[in-house]
Amino acid sequence: MLKVGIVGASGYTGAELARILCNHPEVELTVATSRQYAGKPLSHVFPSLQGRVDILCEDLQVEALVDRADFFFTAVPHQTAMDIVPQLIAAGKKVVDLSADFRIHDAQVYEQWYQAHSAKDLLASAVYGLPELHRDAICKSQLVANPGCYPTSVILGLAPLLKSGLVDPETIIIDSKSGVSGAGRAAQTGALFCEVADGFKAYKVGEHRHTPEIEQELGGLCGKPVTVSFTPHLVPMSRGILSTIYAKAVKPLSGLSELYQDYYRDEEFVRVCPTGQYPATQYIRGSNYCDIGTKFDPRTGRVIILSAIDNVVKGASGQAVQNMNLMCGFPENTGLRIVPLFP
Amino acid sequence: MLKVGIVGASGYTGAELARILCNHPEVELTVATSRQYAGKPLSHVFPSLQGRVDILCEDLQVEALVDRADFFFTAVPHQTAMDIVPQLIAAGKKVVDLSADFRIHDAQVYEQWYQAHSAKDLLASAVYGLPELHRDAICKSQLVANPGCYPTSVILGLAPLLKSGLVDPETIIIDSKSGVSGAGRAAQTGALFCEVADGFKAYKVGEHRHTPEIEQELGGLCGKPVTVSFTPHLVPMSRGILSTIYAKAVKPLSGLSELYQDYYRDEEFVRVCPTGQYPATQYIRGSNYCDIGTKFDPRTGRVIILSAIDNVVKGASGQAVQNMNLMCGFPENTGLRIVPLFP
Amino acid sequence: MLKVGIVGASGYTGAELARILCNHPEVELTVATSRQYAGKPLSHVFPSLQGRVDILCEDLQVEALVDRADFFFTAVPHQTAMDIVPQLIAAGKKVVDLSADFRIHDAQVYEQWYQAHSAKDLLASAVYGLPELHRDAICKSQLVANPGCYPTSVILGLAPLLKSGLVDPETIIIDSKSGVSGAGRAAQTGALFCEVADGFKAYKVGEHRHTPEIEQELGGLCGKPVTVSFTPHLVPMSRGILSTIYAKAVKPLSGLSELYQDYYRDEEFVRVCPTGQYPATQYIRGSNYCDIGTKFDPRTGRVIILSAIDNVVKGASGQAVQNMNLMCGFPENTGLRIVPLFP
Amino acid sequence: MLKVGIVGASGYTGAELARILCNHPEVELTVATSRQYAGKPLSHVFPSLQGRVDILCEDLQVEALVDRADFFFTAVPHQTAMDIVPQLIAAGKKVVDLSADFRIHDAQVYEQWYQAHSAKDLLASAVYGLPELHRDAICKSQLVANPGCYPTSVILGLAPLLKSGLVDPETIIIDSKSGVSGAGRAAQTGALFCEVADGFKAYKVGEHRHTPEIEQELGGLCGKPVTVSFTPHLVPMSRGILSTIYAKAVKPLSGLSELYQDYYRDEEFVRVCPTGQYPATQYIRGSNYCDIGTKFDPRTGRVIILSAIDNVVKGASGQAVQNMNLMCGFPENTGLRIVPLFP
Known part of the structure; x- marks a missing residue:
């Protein structure tokens, strides 16, 4: 043990x-x-x-x-x-x-x-601990930097597109929404039930510290520096992040869902939605899954990616255990086959 | 009477x-x-x-x-x-x-x-019943088409920018979030408490019927056809819409908040946030206000607009009464000076 | 002014x-x-x-x-x-x-x-500021002690029964449920969104400080000292109190709803539900109303009273303004004809 | 298999x-x-x-x-x-x-x-499938009737008291509160998010069909027929039941918590809170646990029991699997060692 x-x-x-x-x-x-x-x-x-x-x-x-x-x-x-x-x-x-x-x-x-x-x-x-991108390095590492919650949802959502060069990296806009557990457990007025319930707001517009982390990894995926717009929002729920990501396609696209399914074929913790279906945070609650949905909109020429994780699991502690499993030679999914709790 | x-x-x-x-x-x-x-x-x-x-x-x-x-x-x-x-x-x-x-x-x-x-x-x-844009025509009209909830938040959010030509209309991306009352009161599984609570999702991605209404009015504001990306989402709250709107500025901008305050100087129901502050749906709950916050991000050259309304009031019944007041010659704010209910 | x-x-x-x-x-x-x-x-x-x-x-x-x-x-x-x-x-x-x-x-x-x-x-x-019980004294008073939120719901719920001697005061059990705003706005871990949302609990079981206030006023109503069981609970909502009150009837009862309607005939802010209907906090949200429902259960010989208020309005600030109106000779409902916000 | x-x-x-x-x-x-x-x-x-x-x-x-x-x-x-x-x-x-x-x-x-x-x-x-009461019969049964959600919380909450004859069964009052999943997944207006969120209400006052089931089992525990007051309420949460139970003690009591701990010593799925602590539904969410807290109030001579379960797990499907395990000779906790999800 x-x-x-x-x-x-x-x-x-x-x-x-x-x-x-x-x-x-x-x-x-x-x-x-x-x-x-x-x-x-x-x-x-x-x-x-x-x-x-x-x-x-x-x-x-x-x-x-x-x-x-x-x-x-x-x-x-x-x-x-x-x-x-x-x-x-x-x-x-x-x-x-x-x-x-x-x-x-x-x-x-x-x-x-x-x-x-x-x-x-x-x-x-130190290795950036996103197993789906850096598994080999994690396995050999003594120190893994567990990714931020927002970046996990964003990077997994964009990796197949950027790797394949199908969108213009300069047009990436990321509109993310998080549950309140992301604010932590320290007592603060802004996270009180009455301040948050039955309401919705943006915060740290254009200034959130997860921005450089996102840009570092997206830059790595497309091989050149990337600057993105990133706006986080606060949802009256305890757990979950949904990122809605926009980017201009370099040409009309089809078969996006298949592209993603292929890219994540061997990844147990990424589930790609069939065409026409989109993820929801309530379907990954409590689990280590990242659910991803895709859409190419011919009217605008833009791709829209929806990426959902539980910020406390795949966005933090679950991914941390996944990294530990890799670093210690345990099967990667040990302890992590928790089924999402719905409703 | x-x-x-x-x-x-x-x-x-x-x-x-x-x-x-x-x-x-x-x-x-x-x-x-x-x-x-x-x-x-x-x-x-x-x-x-x-x-x-x-x-x-x-x-x-x-x-x-x-x-x-x-x-x-x-x-x-x-x-x-x-x-x-x-x-x-x-x-x-x-x-x-x-x-x-x-x-x-x-x-x-x-x-x-x-x-x-x-x-x-x-x-x-028929007159499109957004008083802040079409007040004179509404006053003289026998039939007013009350705007959709999402379009109200979006059009009020973008009007000053488009009128002044400060952003490129082809780059507009609208990421909107709505409370569940927008789904109406008819019994349907998708609006049950357990399906919606403690969760967040997008729906009708790239296909929502408010899109042409938004494009018509934005087109009118900038004098040429506009095509936008519009993604609605469902928030576990009863009332409220927050729209996060992105557009590329034609040049580095400053004084956005002042521009908006000036544009809406005589509008009782639009409240512009000071620089660095952003609206939240919990601050307009139950009222006829549209609260707007603005940001120019020099890193990306984009403008980000946050626009919040109560979908049932300014997004529907309150605006309808505002239109009635105009059509019947009553003071425009009659019956509408409801203070938002917080918390 | x-x-x-x-x-x-x-x-x-x-x-x-x-x-x-x-x-x-x-x-x-x-x-x-x-x-x-x-x-x-x-x-x-x-x-x-x-x-x-x-x-x-x-x-x-x-x-x-x-x-x-x-x-x-x-x-x-x-x-x-x-x-x-x-x-x-x-x-x-x-x-x-x-x-x-x-x-x-x-x-x-x-x-x-x-x-x-x-x-x-x-x-x-000092006068205990429950207008429905002590209106005359309030009108003449320089200092009014505004009632607690729980006591307001309980005393209004029991007054007609105790005044008429229809229940045994020694059998009164009060099971109350409150929204989180009752905990105030000070930062504290226990009132954080994540601690409270999607959950339900009792607190200060048998020890809440509103107990002596309830006993004082109930005692006054029935003319002798009263000891009650009082258990407060925390509901994941911002506003509202519902008190469920049990007492043994001294004989089989009928026409309870009519008794209550008669007792509160001249009270604008108490609404008595028809037989078979019960109040809900969502129907008095943001208003100064106290809604009351009644039931005599022949199986057990007990009366069950349901009493709902908005803890921030009739349970605090609304009742305070009602008291001010009385103390200053304004019509009692001035400023208080707010219609409940539903949904 | x-x-x-x-x-x-x-x-x-x-x-x-x-x-x-x-x-x-x-x-x-x-x-x-x-x-x-x-x-x-x-x-x-x-x-x-x-x-x-x-x-x-x-x-x-x-x-x-x-x-x-x-x-x-x-x-x-x-x-x-x-x-x-x-x-x-x-x-x-x-x-x-x-x-x-x-x-x-x-x-x-x-x-x-x-x-x-x-x-x-x-x-x-048919055997009433509450393992903590009827384990032997369940093991031998071909047909197990899985208990109702409310009854599970109530019977487990009262068993030690009734078995030991410490309270007067004629004074039992049960005030229960349930999450919305108890209403099922069929589309109905009353379970819509907007009808339920940010609100609280009682329903089927004195008429709920779980009453005879509760009375049958409580009667079995104390060896004579029992009639109880039972009032269910609807909480704006998806999962969870908390029952607050009142009964008159036959004499002043102490050591209640120890009595319960002793009674449930060998029961893996019942957790008894230490004196002064009470259960909350958020601490058993998604799990098969029943958490119980106790209090004797010397002012009123009443015992107050708080009993919390997840209505979908211990109140339905988890208990059903527990029964299956017993009926089929599997270790009783197989598949049920799910840790509660908090927050």
Whole structure:
């Protein structure tokens, strides 16, 4: 049994890691940290885990952590991650980091959108953990930067199109919508039920920090720098992201659905909708699936891609476990064959 | 007191007309039709109206209707409206029709997106009832075609930009999100709570019937035909539409918010957000406001417009009453100074 | 025009007072306090009020407040209210206090459920502001203690039964359900969207502080001390309270609905459902109504009462304005003829 | 592999059976019937099942059914079940029936609350399928009547108290609250999103058909006939039931939580909350757990029990699979160790 630790267990992604790992036959959760809830059982913080996860939250320094597990998920805010991860790596541990700190290869770009980076030397070896794009590198990596939730939906949605050169990358517009769990579990007025329920809004218009991450990976797919419009919105639901993506086709297209089905033929966690059908977040709730629908509109010459994930699973903790499976040689889908919960 | 009738009172727009009219000092609701609920008080169908609206639903033919009121709101499905409206007009009544049947000036376009039109002769005199664009014509009209909910949000959102020629009309992409009341009150699986709650999806991608209506009015604003991408989505909320609109600027722009404030300076029902702020449907719930936010993104050279309305009010019944006020010489805001309900 | 001040304007009840007062023809809002948002327009805190409420939040001491208005709503937490209200009263102002500090006549009972009381001398003259029970006293009062939200629904629901002696007061069980706005606008994990949405729970079982307030008023109605079971629950909705109330009848009953209709014959804001119909919070949303349904169950010999209010309106700010109207000699319904918003 | 059939696969309980069974290692789903969707893949009706459940909906007569599987779940409306089940039993199949038709032992009581019963001869051998109460009988049974959702929450909540004689059965009041999936998937106005969202109401007050089922089992627990007050309510959430149960204690009580923990010591699917903590439906979502909290209130001498289940799992399909496991000799928790999904 692999001994696994969660650093930052009392947020939604931490709880979701615990939910997934407790049905994972190859691992044992041996340590879970939380400053706020130190000394309390994790199942007290999240009563959903009662009877299933039997571990205390602890407030530990990295020195103490390294003796407790061989594999770590760091589910802490960016800037905090770059303090912890290097020490874990130096101690020979394998790490999947769920923050943004090791996603951007170019430190200058990172510092432009975030703040100064104190562990730039790790950027070269960190692998961007989207298995459908970088599986081989993930398998060999000691440090995987787990992708952001929005980028996961967008990159999987656009990869087949960009790889095949069928759209003009300069025309890409991404209109994304997320459930509220993306805002985290910290108390803040903007995420209160009454502020969010029965309403809809955009936020960080043209300024969201997932933009450079999206542009880095899309640029990699089409072999040249890409600049995109990206607008996130807040949906009154707990989980789920739907990205609606527009791009000008280089010529009239047909057979888009088949193109996608072919591209993702061997990918268990990507489900391509038949022509005329589109994904919905309620059909992937709680699962590691990314559902994708496609449309070429002859009136405008544009392609429209709809891509749906559960932001807490494929957009965070599920993908993190998928990466762990690859890094540790377990079958990739171990612990992840959760069927979506509908309704 | 103007005698007013509602044809099709048992849908959500019918109920909303009753809600607004019962606080309108110049009118009296004298007839309300509903086939399904004939013989029942309207306040039995909608207990919210108990003690405020004291009228029975009736199943009447047009011949009987015309003796009962001088002004009519027809809140029936398209295709049904074109049977009823001509008779009301012939009887000398003023009519605001809330269906799509008289919105499209070009019968050929209508028939392409809907079905055959049986009252084409009225198309020339019907006025598209967006007061902010066509106030003078509405004042003089006997038949006003009340705009669709999505088009209201989109056209108000784009008018200042198109009038000033600051964006390329060929690059317009409209990503709209609507609450579930837009689907109406008829029993259907797709609008059940469990199918919609805690989920998000697109529908009628590239095929929604509001497209030609949007293109007609945008074309009018910029003086040439326009083709747009328009994708509607379903939000788990009862009321509200937010449209996110993208267009390429013809040059770097500044002062967008001021441009909009200036354009809508005399419009009571359009509120322009200051720079850096964006609208949300929860801030216009239950009111006749259209809130608009703007952003020029120098990275992409695109303008992003956010436009929010309550689909049942400014997107339907409130705008219908606004049109009635204009057609009858009442102050335009009579009965419409409802403050949004938040939270 | 009466000059009116709101002390504590940035909570939900403060915002709701502003929403109601801005359509009230007899008053002018001249001052609004908020420590947190001092210097900001109230319409910036609540964009729903944009264009309607044009006042800055200020952080003022009571000495400065008294020069700014003649009537005050104090919408601050209990314990804070007992510091402010005495000074306003001493300055000759009329006050409706929305906290719990002046609701309990017996200081000992208050101190048992809350904490020490520092303004006991005002308790004798403060009137419990439920107009349907204490209208005459309210009209003559300088200080009205606005009832709690749960107690309003419960007392109105039970008054006709207790007055007529038809049920055994020792058997009363109150199972109440509230929307999340009752938890206020302060940032707290328990009121986050993700903690509350798609879920249901009880809280403060057998310990809620509205219990003594309910018992005081029910005791007054039946002329002897009453002890009740009271369990509040949290519903994933923003507004509304439904109380389900059980009591053993002293004999088989019929004509309950008529009894209630008779009792509330002259009350504009209480609507009694016909036999076989029951209230729902969605039918009173945003309005000052209390809707009540009744049932005698011959199988068990129990009466079941269903009572619904909007906790922010009849349960707080609407009732506060109703009290102000009575205290100032305005028609009782001024500014309060808001029709419920459905859907 | 046991061949299993679902009769009535296109409702929510049918879909949930498919969700659970596709991760069950001992069974194979070999037939699924649906009149409405005959010929379509079940994963087309429920896209959540895409890639996981590969079966076509069929419209079959019982004669054809019996050749296709050895074990059947009948998830059809009451009255329909009593037509189908006898034929399956006669053909030697084992059956878990999810309707009400075989839950009530006394045909006269059934006919009083429902309609005439056409398969009374099966009533004597049918076992009420609550494993925590009737495990031994279930193991030996060919026909198990799966309990109703409300009764499951109520009976598990009261069993320890009634068995120990600590409360007066004549004082039991049950106030239950259910998510909307309990209303099924058939199109009906009352279950539309806009009718239910942001609202709360009671229904079938004193008349719900789960009452006799509750009374039968509670009566069995305390050894004499019991009459209860039972009021169901509708919560704007998809899944979950919370029952708040009141009863007069025969004496002052302490150690309630310990009593319950002891009673349910060997039950994997009942989790008893520590003193001072209460269950919430969001903590059992998607799982087979029943969470129970207890309180003795010395002020009133009443016990208050809170009992939470997922109505679609422990209240229907999960419990049905639990019964199947018992009837077929599989470990009782096979396929049911789903961790609740939170948030």
